[in-house]
Amino acid sequence: MPAAVAERARSLGFDVIRVTSPDAVVEAGLRLRAFVADGLHGEMSWMADTLDRRADPRVLWPAVRSVVMLGLNYGPSADPLANLGRPAVGNLSVYARNRDYHDVLKGRLKEIAGLLARETGAAVKVFVDTAPLMEKPLAAAAGLGWQGKHTNLVSRDFGSWLFLGAILTDAELAPDAPETDHCGSCRACLDACPTDAFPAPYRLDARRCISYLTIEHAGPIPAEFRAAMGNRIYGCDDCLAVCPWNKFAAVSREAKLAARPDLEAPRLADLAGLDDVAFRALFSGSPVKRIGRSRFLRNVLVAIGNSADPSLAPAAEERLADPDPLVRGAAVWALSRLDPGRLTAARRAAETDPDVRAEWDAAAAAGALFLS
Known part of the structure; x- marks a missing residue:
């Protein structure tokens, strides 16, 4: 050399x-x-x-x-x-x-x-x-x-x-x-x-x-x-x-x-609220940006579900209406762990993606009650 x-x-x-x-x-x-x-x-x-x-x-x-x-x-x-x-x-x-x-x-x-x-x-x-x-x-x-x-x-x-x-x-x-x-x-x-x-x-x-x-x-x-x-x-x-x-x-x-x-x-609550523009801005120049917003929010919502902190439930609930089914499914799981009462029958009925519906079914099997 x-x-x-x-x-x-x-x-x-x-x-x-x-x-x-x-x-x-x-x-x-x-x-x-x-x-x-x-x-x-x-x-x-x-x-x-x-x-x-x-x-x-x-x-x-x-x-x-x-x-x-x-x-x-x-x-x-x-x-x-x-x-x-x-x-x-x-x-x-x-x-x-x-x-x-x-x-x-x-x-x-x-x-x-x-x-x-x-x-x-x-x-x-x-x-x-x-x-x-x-x-x-x-x-x-x-x-x-x-x-x-x-x-x-x-x-x-x-x-x-x-x-x-x-x-x-x-x-x-x-x-x-x-x-x-x-x-x-x-x-x-x-x-x-x-x-x-x-x-x-x-x-x-x-x-x-x-x-x-x-x-x-x-x-x-x-x-x-x-x-x-x-x-x-x-x-x-x-x-x-x-x-x-x-x-x-x-x-x-x-x-x-x-x-x-x-x-x-x-903070998980802040990360869960990122839209695509905010995600790209936060992780500009970072390796995190390569996995994209949907995978990242999936990970964040799993972490929220593991937090045992009910104050994070609203952040997860907001993602039940996310345009990406990967995110919605993770939100269902997080709420089934933190606050199942936020998983309403109306929201379950509105879901059409099979993978997300499987998350709803798993939540029901775990004892979640879907209230109207």
């Missing part, structure tokens, strides 16, 4: 930069095939569609000879799970409390890649979680950390809090040594999962993962997972936050991605 490239990477905020070879993730590719074959990827059909390219960077770009992996520490300055004890507010994953990390990293990576190209005369390609590339196994092979029992990257220096970026190049760069696994007998991350999404260490069932359910899953949240979601309205940091290696992380965060004050602990 040219010294000038490593120096520039650190000046742009990256905490670590190392190199691996494109053939270093063969075993990870085999594990990915098994993951998809078992259906553990859920609705993420793009994983199956791009399986060959994910399993081998040389399929993605045959000319690649080296992979430069970079990590940026985004560890929070306060307890990322503190909001879980405040049911009237929503909890967003740490990475989503400010700008979209794709935007944060990509411009910097392009500058570093440009310098690498000038220093080596080689071609380069830049990736930030937007292409079929197995960043975490490649990062482990490069020595940035190891994939822990929660399947995320763990670093001895930065715990479970590293954004990853990759530069592929046709230059022949000396690879760094891979990191070894330091999880030992610890299973804190596995035990912390609210939905038991880990059928075994180092194996994730995405269909049970709250991050998947709140972000990737398109329909109603399966009933069996709603209570376990609590007030997690975008992603879930539980398995990351309890990792003991976090305590060894560098103390100085340099405010690289300090949380926006309005996204640290947003």
Whole structure:
């Protein structure tokens, strides 16, 4: 690695930069095939569609000879799970409390890649979680950390809090040594999962993962997972936050991605009232914007239903007339938990969407009385 490239990477905020070879993730590719074959990827059909390219960077770009992996520490300055004890507010994953990390990293990576190209005369390609590339196994092979029992990257220096970026190049760069696994007998991350999404260490069932359910899953949240979601309205940091290696992380965060004050602990009542324009304005530049208003309000209403706070019932009741059935169905569930008396027979009779009517039926089966 040219010294000038490593120096520039650190000046742009990256905490670590190392190199691996494109053939270093063969075993990870085999594990990915098994993951998809078992259906553990859920609705993420793009994983199956791009399986060959994910399993081998040389399929993605045959000319690649080296992979430069970079990590940026985004560890929070306060307890990322503190909001879980405040049911009237929503909890967003740490990475989503400010700008979209794709935007944060990509411009910097392009500058570093440009310098690498000038220093080596080689071609380069830049990736930030937007292409079929197995960043975490490649990062482990490069020595940035190891994939822990929660399947995320763990670093001895930065715990479970590293954004990853990759530069592929046709230059022949000396690879760094891979990191070894330091999880030992610890299973804190596995035990912390609210939905038991880990059928075994180092194996994730995405269909049970709250991050998947709140972000990737398109329909109603399966009933069996709603209570376990609590007030997690975008992603879930539980398995990351309890990792003991976090305590060894560098103390100085340099405010690289300090949380926006309005996204640290947003009130559920305010979020439930967002129309499309207000949603887009609030989450402009945020990864939350990508899931759209309907999925987001679905998550918010599940959190309201879990709040045990009857004062939030009016916010849910207002969404019974929402134009999107996904939102209306979540509102029915929330009210069935908080204040079933607001679920009137007239409103039930007016509903035509089959999925929403199923929510009404479930509320009735749970003992809700629909008064006229």
